[in-house]
Amino acid sequence: IRDYDIFVGKTMEFKVVKINQEFKNVVVSHKALIEAELEAQKREIIAKLERGQVLKGVVKNITSYGVFIDLGGVDGLIHITDLSWGRVSHPEEIVKLDQELDVVILDFDDERKRIALGLKQLQPHPWDALNPDLKIGDKVNGKVVVMADYGAFVEIAPGVEGLIHVSEMSWSQHLRSAQDFMKVGDEVEAVILTLDRDERKMSLGIKQLKNDPWDDIEVKYPIGSKHTAKVRNFTNFGVFVEIEEGVDGLIHISDLSWTKKIKHPSEFTQVGADIDVQVLEIDKDNRRLSLGHKQLEENPWDALESVFTVGSIHNGTIIELQDKGGVVALSHGVEGFATPKHLVKEDGTPAKVNEALDFKVIEFNKDNKRIFLSHSRIFEDEAKAEKNEARKAARRQTKKEEQPAAATAVERTTLGDLEELAALKERLSGKK
Structure with a gap:
């Protein structure tokens, strides 16, 4: 009952159900008098119900999950999913309070006195009315x-x-x-x-x-063409980028830079950033492009070969130390590597990170793009040079000391010869 004003001034029969002496209050009920009659009426109605039967009812209450219908003494529920073949957000979209409807009985429970009703079942299923000419591709x-x-x-x-x-x-x-x-x-x-x-x-x-961009991929993105792509995500071995919607590519970590040794792509760029690329290969079957970034510039290692010649000395800064050695930042944006024994300073202490020192090139490998350096080789070679110079000087001194003795010996031998010649001359004169 939604409108209780209809009972105002009406004479009715009630049953006393509770008396509160303290508050001098009496609770009465009209329903208690007719309850047995209502139950008998419900049993009589339910006994006549059949699944599939269509009855008239009045909308008694609307909730978020369904609608309660008064079937004339007994209530039934139309669940929200049974109101319409289409999607319904709230039953109020379909029915109104006190609205009279034709409903179909879907199910009922004699013991619990529950009746499940349907409204959409009175309408043909929309799939059955779907245009028979509708087909795939339409x-x-x-x-x-x-x-x-x-x-x-x-x-x-x-x-x-x-x-x-x-x-x-x-x-x-x-x-x-x-x-x-x-x-x-x-x-x-x-x-x-x-x-x-x-x-x-x-x-x-x-x-x-829209057209599939891979249908004419060779025309739009031929090998060698240059484009700007958006970084989508990283892996340990490279960067996945998107040139346009649906056209993805991979820049291998080795194709990011000619000179820098990159351990992870995040050191070079970031997700969401733009990056210039060149198409290296096209894999149409797997819908993937092989791209390069360093290829947009000339290979500097051809020119660096004449700069970092073996034996040349350059200033560098140690940017990283590992168990196997240290990474050294050199000029021209390149990096070199020195093993631990080549990072020992003249005083015997090891070099430290961020320390700037002179390094000698001991190997230049253009194919593998590696420059091997040594700091200790500088003073070691200088010490060897000084030692060799000292040896040469000692040998020269020894030769100088040996030369006067030889000259004296020659001079002594020559005087002796002169005396013998004089004596011989005297003997010859006497004979005469």
Whole structure:
């Protein structure tokens, strides 16, 4: 009963159900007098019910989950899902209070006195009335009625819905939430992808309204062409980028820079940033481009070969120390590597990170793009040079010291010879 004013001034028969002496209050009930009669009436009505029977009823109450119908002494419930073949947000969209309706009995429970009613069952199923000429590939218009992360349900006719999976919303392989593309209430155009009238299921797509960018990929993005792409995500081995919606590519970590040794792509760029690329290879079957960034510049290692010649000395800063050695930042934006024994300073202490020192090039490998350096080799070579110079000086001194002795010996031998010649001359004169 919603309007109690109808009882004002009306004389009725009541049964006393409770007396409160303290508050001098008496509780009475009219329903208690007719309860037995109502139960008998309900049993009589339910006994005559049959599944599939159509009855007239009046809307007695509306809730969020359904509508209660007065069947003339007994109530039944139309669940919200049985109000219409289409989707219903609230029963008030379909019925009003005190509205008279024809309903069909779906089920009933004699013991619990519950009756399940249906309204939509009095109407033909909309799938049965669907245009028989509708087929796969046709375009249809509809309204988004339900959204989920995996897709959107679109009603193309009352009670006839199709699912647009999120993968069918864009040619892009970067699956996002369906809410990024549409919302409930949107009017959309779509293409029928699958149609099963027996199962009453239909799948739709909206990306098919656009040309697949991979159909003419060789023309639009030929090998060697240069483009600007958007960084989508990283892996340990490279950067995945998107040149346009549906056209993805991979920049291998080795193709990011000619000179820098990059351990992880996040050291070089960031997700969402733009990056210039050059197409290296096209994999049409797997819908993936192989891209490069460093190829946009000339290989500097050809020119660096004449700068970092073996034996040349350059100033560098140690930017990282590892168990195997240290990474040294050199001029021209290149890095070198020195093993621990080549990082020992002249005083015997090891070099530290961020320390700037002179390094000697001991190996230049253009193919592997590696420059091997040594700091200790500088003073070691200087010490060797000084030692060698000292040895040479000692040898020269020894030679100088040996030369006078030889000259004296020559001079002594020459004088002796002169005396012998004089004596010989005297003897010859006497004979005469």
